[in-house]
Structure formats: structure tokens, C-alpha cells
Amino acid sequence: MTAALPGAQPGAQPAQPDSATGSQPAPGRGAATPVVARTRDELREARARLDDGDVAVVMTMGALHQGHATLIRQARAAHRHVVVTIFLNPLQFGPKEDLSRYPRTFDADLEICTQAGVDLVFAPTPDVVYPEGDPGVRISAGPLGDVLEGQARPGHFDGMLTVVAKLMHLTRCSAAYFGQKDAQQLLLIRRMCRDLDFPVRVVAVPTVREPDGLAMSSRNTYLTPSDRETALCLSAALRAGAAAAAEGPSAVRRAARAVLVREPLALVDYLVLVHPDTLEDVPEWYRGEALLAVAGRVGTTRLIDNLPVLVGPGGGALETFAQP
Known part of the structure; x- marks a missing residue:
């Protein structure tokens, strides 16, 4: 089940400004297609039309789904303007990861943005974001970027933070919305904004799940029907662990592992x-x-x-x- 978002009205769509003029759409008028900017100049011009500093950004790599739509809707409910970036960042992909395999669905992405009330979509190519090629100076994730996902994907978080920093500067956002599903990414972005004094509020949005419990992800499109059945053990393990949380850390780990060991096809x-x-692993006394x-x-x-x-x-x- 998809978690209800605090303060959200079921089915409610806040009125969005017209992308070109900043005016509210007339009653009964359909959702306005966002302005699409593909170059820095186009972004600068379109961003200048958003006439105040209350601009939230939702950063994506495309292949949008209802998880992204939830991020956009929550940003839309809290801010006057919403910008979505669609950029498949090559710095986040390692040598063994197939960048060319990542789904590209721009027309469908734009439709989701339209329905969710986005003002501006920034969809640059790599040469726009990195006009001199791979940047010689990058943001380092530090020790927090070397564990868990960072251990499995060396350099991934440095590439992620570098592009997030650039997109925060380019969109001149006051807030940025990210999903709880990418928990380590979310932590590192918050640390970057705090440690480097970015004037951006980072907002976490609960993970959006399919009815069967699978966390929504662009990578789910790669799963065969049998793979998808196997993948359900991940969310089931988390639920089992959480159900044992009152008993302490060992009980959480034990309950979650018990689910995973029953599914040998999940590595x-x-x-x-x-x-x-x-x-860091929490000790047994932790509460x-x-x-x-x-x-x-x-x-x-x-x-x-x-x-x-x-x-x-x-x-x-x-x-x-608890959000800072």
C-alpha cells in the first residue's frame, strides 16, 4: 500500500501557475504542459519567469513512475513553483553498469509532469551539464559514501552529489524533494547541504510501493514476472524486521534474515x-x-x-x- 502523505488531500490537485505567464489556470482548464528547457539559456529564461524564491525541485533520471509523481505532488502542495529535472547522469554509472540500458521515456515523463502540475522541466544532455566534459572538480561523499551502496558502486555517490549540487545552483531552488527509498542518497544530500552551506531545504518523502509491497523503481521494468515474485522477499523481510522492532536490534535482524533465507533466488x-x-550498525542496547x-x-x-x-x-x- 502507498503511504498517505501528511497533509495531502486524497485526489486533490493544487492549482498550478501557467508555465509561461505565472498566472493561475482558468477554472475548468486542463493541466498546462510545462515549459521544457534543454539548454542553460533556456533554463535561465524560463526560471526568470517564476517570479519568487519559492521554487521546489524534484531531480530525476527519467523513466518517471508514480513514486516520482508523489514527490512532485507533495512539492506542488507546499510550494508556489515546481521544477523537475530529467537528466541521466553519466557520473553515477560505473564501468560495469550499462548506461545505455536505462529506460528513456521522455514523452511519458512529460505527461506525468503535466498531470502533477509542474511549471518547468529541465531536460539537458550531458554536454549541457558538463560543457567541458567530465568535471575535474567533483564533490566527495567522504566516508559515508564508501559503505553499503558506495561499496557496491564505487564513485557513485561522488557523481550523484556533483550533479545534485550543479542542479541546485542551476535551478536556484529553495527546496528539493527526494524519496526515502534512496536512504543513503538522501542522507548524503542533506550532509552536503549542511556541510557546504547550501540554502536548500531537503525534504524526504515516504517510499511509494506497488500494491504487492514492491518499492517503485525505474529498475522494476527489467524484472521478468518470476523475478518480480522473487523480489517481493525484500520488502517482506523489511516488514518482518520492523514487526520485531520492539524486541531490540537482534530481533529485527533475525526476523528479516529469516524471510530472505527462504528465497534462494535472491542474491x-x-x-x-x-x-x-x-x-553504523546499531548495538544491541540501542533504542x-x-x-x-x-x-x-x-x-x-x-x-x-x-x-x-x-x-x-x-x-x-x-x-x-524525524525531519530536520
């Missing part, structure tokens, strides 16, 4: 219960918020998932961690 990279700020995270390969597809949990008496699953 698990890691299952961890870690502190949400340090990504408080923790991240229960899992990653594994199903067929040819690598998937990640996580649940924020409250460990200790009265504990269980959370939608997101």
Missing part, C-alpha cells in the same frame, strides 16, 4: 540495521530510530529497499525519520 548483498545519521536496509540481485537486476524503524518499546515501522 542478497547486504541486510543491515544502522543508525540513520552514521550508517531509537534506525534504518533497516537491504540490497540484492534478482535475475539481472539489482534492487534496494529500506524501512525507517523505531527500535525499542512501542517500536515498529516509520514512514520517514
Whole structure:
């Protein structure tokens, strides 16, 4: 089940400004197609039409789904203007990862943006974002970028932070919305904004799931029907772990592992219960918020998932961690 978002009205669509003029659409008028900017000059011109500083950005690599739409709708409900970036960032892909395989569905992406009330879509090519080729100076994720996903994908988070920083500057956003599903990415973006004094509020949105519990991801399109059945063990393991959270960390880990070992076709990279700020394993005496995270390969597809949990008496699953 998809988690309900705080303050959201079921089915409600906030009125969005006309992308070209900033005026509100007339009653009964259909959703306006966002302005599409593909160059820095086009972005600068379109961004100048958004006449105040209350601009939220949702950054994507395309292949949008309802998880992205949820991010956009929450940003739309809280801000006057919403910008979506669609950019398949080559710096985030390692030598063993097939960039060419990533789905490209721009027309469908634009339709989702239109229906969700986006003002401006920035869809550059790599030569626009990196006009001199691979940047000689990049943002380092530091030690937090070397564990979990960083260990499996060396350099991934440096490339991610570099492009996020550039897109924050280019869109001149006041807030940026990211999904809880990419928990390590979310943590690193928050640390970057805090450590480097970016004037951007980073907002976490609960993971959006398919009715069967599978976390929504662009990579789900790679799964065969049998792969998809196998993949359900990841979210099932997280639910089992969260259900045992009142008993302490060992019970969480034990319950989650018990689900995974029953599915031999899922090749698990890691299952961890870690502190949400340090990504260090929580000790048995720990009580408080923790991240229960899992990653594994199903067929040819690598998937990640996580649940924020409250460990200790009265504990269980959370939608997101307490937001700063």
C-alpha cells in the first residue's frame, strides 16, 4: 500500500501557475504542459519567469513512475513553483553498469509532469551539464559514501552529489524533494547541504510501493514476472524486521534474515540495521530510530529497499525519520 502523505488531500490537485505567464489556470482548464528547457539559456529564461524564491525541485533520471509523481505532488502542495529535472547522469554509472540500458521515456515523463502540475522541466544532455566534459572538480561523499551502496558502486555517490549540487545552483531552488527509498542518497544530500552551506531545504518523502509491497523503481521494468515474485522477499523481510522492532536490534535482524533465507533466488548483498545519521550498525542496547536496509540481485537486476524503524518499546515501522 502507498503511504498517505501528511497533509495531502486524497485526489486533490493544487492549482498550478501557467508555465509561461505565472498566472493561475482558468477554472475548468486542463493541466498546462510545462515549459521544457534543454539548454542553460533556456533554463535561465524560463526560471526568470517564476517570479519568487519559492521554487521546489524534484531531480530525476527519467523513466518517471508514480513514486516520482508523489514527490512532485507533495512539492506542488507546499510550494508556489515546481521544477523537475530529467537528466541521466553519466557520473553515477560505473564501468560495469550499462548506461545505455536505462529506460528513456521522455514523452511519458512529460505527461506525468503535466498531470502533477509542474511549471518547468529541465531536460539537458550531458554536454549541457558538463560543457567541458567530465568535471575535474567533483564533490566527495567522504566516508559515508564508501559503505553499503558506495561499496557496491564505487564513485557513485561522488557523481550523484556533483550533479545534485550543479542542479541546485542551476535551478536556484529553495527546496528539493527526494524519496526515502534512496536512504543513503538522501542522507548524503542533506550532509552536503549542511556541510557546504547550501540554502536548500531537503525534504524526504515516504517510499511509494506497488500494491504487492514492491518499492517503485525505474529498475522494476527489467524484472521478468518470476523475478518480480522473487523480489517481493525484500520488502517482506523489511516488514518482518520492523514487526520485531520492539524486541531490540537482534530481533529485527533475525526476523528479516529469516524471510530472505527462504528465497534462494535472491542474491542478497547486504541486510543491515544502522543508525540513520552514521550508517553504523546499531548495538544491541540501542533504542531509537534506525534504518533497516537491504540490497540484492534478482535475475539481472539489482534492487534496494529500506524501512525507517523505531527500535525499542512501542517500536515498529516509520514512514520517514524525524525531519530536520
